[in-house]
Amino acid sequence: MKKNKITPLSVLKYLFLILMAAMFIMPLLFTLLSSVKDNREIFSNPFGLPEVFRFDNYVTAWQDANMSQYFLNSILISLATIVLLALFCSMAAFIISRFEFKASKWVMVFFLIGMMVPMHTILVPVAYIIGMFNLKNNLVVLVLLYVAFNIPFSVMVLANFMKGISKSLEEAAIIDGASYFRIYWNVALPLTVPAISTISIFNFLGAWNNVLFPLLFINDQKLKPISLGLLNFNGERGSQYGPLMAAIAITVFIPLVIYLLFQEKVEGGLAAGAVKE
Template sequence: MSTRTALVANANPQGNRQYSRLTALKYVFLGVYALAILYPLFFLLISSLKDNDEIFSNPWGLPIKWGLNVYYQVWTQYEVGRYFFNSLYYSLLSVAITIFICSMASYAIVRMKWKLSKWTLGFFLLGLMVPVHSTLVPLYITASKLGLNYPRITMIVIFVAFAIPFSVFVLAGFIQGIPKEMEESGVIDGCSLPKAFWKIIFPLLAPPLATITIFNFLGSWNDLIFSLIFINDEYYKPIQLGIMRFQGNFSTRYSFLLSAIVIAIVPSVAAYMVLQDKIVSGITAGAVKG
């Protein structure tokens, strides 16, 4: 086969040259595109190591003095560390609750055939058509009437509620493609229905679980509008609200602001790098098999 390929290649040198040019252009385009994406992150990181005067006097150059003193001040003196862990608490707990609820709900909708199973799935999917910001006023009125004075519980409930429609859509589509014989063999061996789900089905949900984890984590971590409305206590504010304290009415501490932004984007980048190989497969499987 290799000899035949070599003969074909030698017989058409012009086609080979054209293919090589197209390949070179493709790599040049991808390289420029990657540079255009990565350079803003590099500029942000370099600028965060400068003080205010150097940011304006030398915006494009490297820092004159290298050090992490600005990060230390931002983390401790300006309490960005507390904001950081507040956001981490909201995001991780809401994702864990979403996975627990939606995995079981999707399994019940797909596998347990009952009269309202399709209607229930449609009810969940209606949430995908509701604009998030259109619910701000009703949610605020409801929270006020119920007297919810627990910001952490309120934020987690909101994040979980808005994560359910997309999560059920992805998980239900994936579960439909899992052969029923796997559960039936487990039941024959003595597994109860809950045990068959947790021991057989749940481990197979790794791709869609990675998908909903990254999407819901980023949605919770990057939230600003709900936190701005429902959290008034400084102690419970997430990092997105904490960043706003560096911008005043008359001046802005750009060095501290940029350092806080770098800290804020680290979990998002880390989460995507860890789960990126399963995100596309989870979405594709849910869309095709559903």
């Protein structure tokens, strides 16, 4: 192929790439710049550099508007979600993928049904159950909802991955008289770490970004996760634009860091999940 010759087409290509990049950077930049400005500057000079960097907007958002509490809640909820999913789904996937018995195929099909269920379809029955057992403002229930909704995808990815692992290690362990639990814990689980980290990243983002469940089932200020807390902030102090923009920046900070740290993993898992479906 020709080497780096400037052709009209390559000019067009870079023009397109830069134009598109501007489409993505401008709104993000606007938010970031506005997060250190006061209202007057946001409106008079939306894309200029601020006269003074008002970092106290972040303090206002973090302390006065309770973003610190929402942030911590979300960390807690998301971590609990991914730990439970990693544990329960790897256990289930271990049995489904490593042992031959008639029911295993049907168990898998049963799990896969859930992939097609939109959250909105089950909201009313879930609200009914939550009302009946007085489970509103219960973070454990919120976590279990996230777990339930991510089980199909997680079990599918883990079972597919475990099928690919050589069985000789396990067979040796069986002959040595190791229990099933030991085989799972000491042999299968360590080999499945790459797949577990993939699903955990997706499950973390899923729990962090969800707003629908907490919107309906959490109304205690102290328990709200960040996506809902952000809306709350907007509802209460919708005209404090600077601190609000700071709150948006705080909300997207963790997903951004996760993406930057695990870029390959996020993109690879996405493509694999999509192609597998």
